[in-house]
Amino acid sequence: MPESESELLSRLHVHGAVPRHIAIIMDGNGRWARERHMPRPFGHRSGMKAVRAVVEGCLEAGVEWLSLFAFSEENWQRPETEVSALMSLLEEYIAREAEELRTQGVRVQVYGSLERLNAPAAAAVDQVMRATAGGTKLGLNLFISYGGRAELVRAAQLLAADVQAGAIAPDAIDEAAFRAKLFTAECPDPDLLIRTSGERRLSNFLLWQVAYAELYISAVLWPDFGRAALYEAILDFQGRDRRFGRVSA
Numbered sequence: 315m316p317e318s319e320s321e322l323l324s325r326l327h328v329h330g331a332v333p334r335h336i337a338i339i340m341d342g343n344g345r346w347a348r349e350r351h352m353p354r355p356f357g358h359r360s361g362m363k364a365v366r367a368v369v370e371g372c373l374e375a376g377v378e379w380l381s382l383f384a385f386s387e388e389n390w391q392r393p394e395t396e397v398s399a400l401m402s403l404l405e406e407y408i409a410r411e412a413e414e415l416r417t418q419g420v421r422v423q424v425y426g427s428l429e430r431l432n433a434p435a436a437a438a439v440d441q442v443m444r445a446t447a448g449g450t451k452l453g454l455n456l457f458i459s460y461g462g463r464a465e466l467v468r469a470a471q472l473l474a475a476d477v478q479a480g481a482i483a484p485d486a487i488d489e490a491a492f493r494a495k496l497f498t499a500e501c502p503d504p505d506l507l508i509r510t511s512g513e514r515r516l517s518n519f520l521l522w523q524v525a526y527a528e529l530y531i532s533a534v535l536w537p538d539f540g541r542a543a544l545y546e547a548i549l550d551f552q553g554r555d556r557r558f559g560r561v562s563a
């Protein structure tokens with residue numbers, strides 16, 4: 315019999331330190347739907363339920379930050395019906411969950427090229443960020459219309475503007491100055507990057523931030539990725555020897 319969620323949770327608390335920040339590339343919604351002879355948006359809808367399970371799992375495990383790749387810049391090239399289904403799901407997720415997230419102490423931030431969102435989706439994003447701004451238990455970063463290279467270009471533009479304004483000299487630009495211009499400036503880099511559905515790519519997600527993240531590839535398709543799968547990933551992380559380029563202690 316598979317280990318229960320509560321057994322896994324108590325094991326990971328005994329086992330060692332929980333990652334402060336987990337990033338997830340949620341993949342496999344389309345395949346999950348196809349296996350059931352259903353249209354792709356059905357997979358995304360089921361994926362939304364997995365988001366809830368993983369947020370709750372992070373709260374219970376004591377993770378401080380969760381970054382989810384919900385929609386990439388490249389995803390705009392998907393068929394119009396799928397893009398609009400994903401946008402509607404985003405609005406639905408916010409309408410359904412904002413109040414619950416607020417009471418759970420979750421603080422939602424949404425990052426990406428948000429000017430490309432339609433008006434109702436942009437309004438929903440604004441609303442959830444305002445409603446949850448006081449949350450102190452878990453920072454939930456949703457990456458929508460996001461690309462890692464575009465984020466780096468944006469950071470370079472912001473720094474160039476500071477140089478032009480005389481606020482900083484070019485040779486004073488160091489890693490700390492660069493990282494301060496990233497969307498994630500206020501949170502630590504992810505300790506653990508999870509990708510579901512067996513794919514082994516970064517897909518342009520958080521390119522700067524995952525420099526020293528431990529990678530965990532799960533074969534599970536995203537809609538089936540719940541608390542138990544999250545705890546298994548954390549337990550695996552706890553067995554890693556993180557050296558950051560140094561030798562073992």
Ligand code: FPP
Nearest residue numbers: 340341342343344345358361362384404407
């Ligand atoms: C990748 O699966 C998943 C996405 C492109 C969308 C992720 C969206 C959700 C999990 C639901 C909404 C989330 C929020 C936060 C509201 P895929 O379609 O690429 O799957 P495939 O590789 O099997 O085709």
